[in-house]
Amino acid sequence: SQTIHQWPATLVQPVGSPLSLECTVEGTSNPNLYWYRQAAGRGLQLLFYSVGIGQISSEVPQNLSASRPQDRQFILSSKKLLLSDSGFYLCAWSQLGPRREKLFFGSGTQLSVL
Amino acid sequence: KNEVEQSPQNLTAQEGEFITINCSYSVGISALHWLQQHPGGGIVSLFMLSSGKKKHGRLIATINIQEKHSSLHITASHPRDSAVYICAGWRSGTYKYIFGTGTRLKVLA
Numbered sequence: 001s002q003t004i005h006q007w008p009a010t011l012v013q014p015v016g017s018p019l020s021l022e023c024t025v026e027g028t029s030n031p032n033l034y035w036y037r038q039a040a041g042r043g044l045q046l047l048f049y050s051v052g053i054g055q056i057s058s059e060v061p062q063n064l065s066a067s068r069p070q071d072r073q074f075i076l077s078s079k080k081l082l083l084s085d086s087g088f089y090l091c092a093w094s095q096l097g098p099r100r101e102k103l104f105f106g107s108g109t110q111l112s113v114l
Numbered sequence: 115k116n117e118v119e120q121s122p123q124n125l126t127a128q129e130g131e132f133i134t135i136n137c138s139y140s141v142g143i144s145a146l147h148w149l150q151q152h153p154g155g156g157i158v159s160l161f162m163l164s165s166g167k168k169k170h171g172r173l174i175a176t177i178n179i180q181e182k183h184s185s186l187h188i189t190a191s192h193p194r195d196s197a198v199y200i201c202a203g204w205r206s207g208t209y210k211y212i213f214g215t216g217t218r219l220k221v222l223a
Contacts, residue, residue: 032209038155043116043215044200051209059210088155094204094211103147103162103202103211108155 003027006091006106013113019064019078021109023091026072028102031093033074035066038088038108047089050074086113117141120201120214127221133188135199135217140182143203143212148175148186151198151216160186191221 006023013019025031032051036044046059048066056066063082067075074091091106118139127133137146148160161168163177163184172191177184188195198216205212 034211041215043118044202044213046210049209057209090155090157092157103149103159105149105157105159108157110155 004091004093004104004106006109008109009107010110011112013081013111015083015113016080019076019081019085019111021076021089021091021111023074023076023106024072025074025093025104028093028095029071031072031095033068034092034094035074035076036090036092038090040088044090048076081113083113086111116215117212118201118203118214120199120217122217123215124218125220127191127219129192129221129223131191131221133191133195133219133221135186135219137184137186137201137214138182139201139203139212141203141212142206143179143182144206145204146177146184147202147204147211148173148184149200149202151200153197157200188219193221193223196220 003026034049035047037047038044048058050056050068053068053071064078089109093104095102121136145164147162149157150160151157161175163175167176172189174187198218200216201214202211
C-alpha cells in the first residue's frame, strides 16, 4: 500500500537554530512531492515541489530550502529559523496520471519557533 | 482574491441534517479533490473529480468544469463528520494544486 511518513509531529526550536523535517513515501515510484505550510485559519501555502530527484521548485522566497536526495525522500531545511517560520508543515505526494486520483498528505509537523 | 473560494467558512449543523459545501475557482483546473482535515491536522482525500458526480457512503461530490464550481454534500450528518473540508484543484498545465481556505463544519449531537 502507498503511505507517507512525516516526522517529527511536533518541534519546538529556538530562533536561529537549524531545521530539518523529513518526509518519505512508500509504495510508489517517481511521485510528485510537496511541502506546504498552513497558518492558523488560512489555506495551504505551497512552499516547494519536486517532480524528480534533485529537482526542486520554490514558490515563496524565504528562509527555507528543500532537497530530494532520493526518489521518495523530501527534506525541508533551514539554516537559521525565524519566529515567522512557526506553523504547521505538511508533506504531500501525488502521482501524475490520466485521472490524477492520488493525493496523500503526511500527518504534519507543528513547528514552534521561540 | 483567492483563485479558489469556498463557502461557507463555518457551518454548524444538527445531527441528521443535509449539508452542502461549495467551491468556486477562477482558473483552469483539470481535477479537483475534496479533502478532510480533522483536529490534529492530518488530511485525507475524500474524492477526486474531473467531471460529473461521485458518491462514497453518505458523501456526494459534484463538479461542473465549465461553470468552475464543485459541491460536497453530506447526507444524514453525524458528529464524526466534524472537520475542516478543503477543496484542492489541480491547476491545468502545472504540477501544482490550488487550495480553498476550508470550511469548518461542526455537527452537534
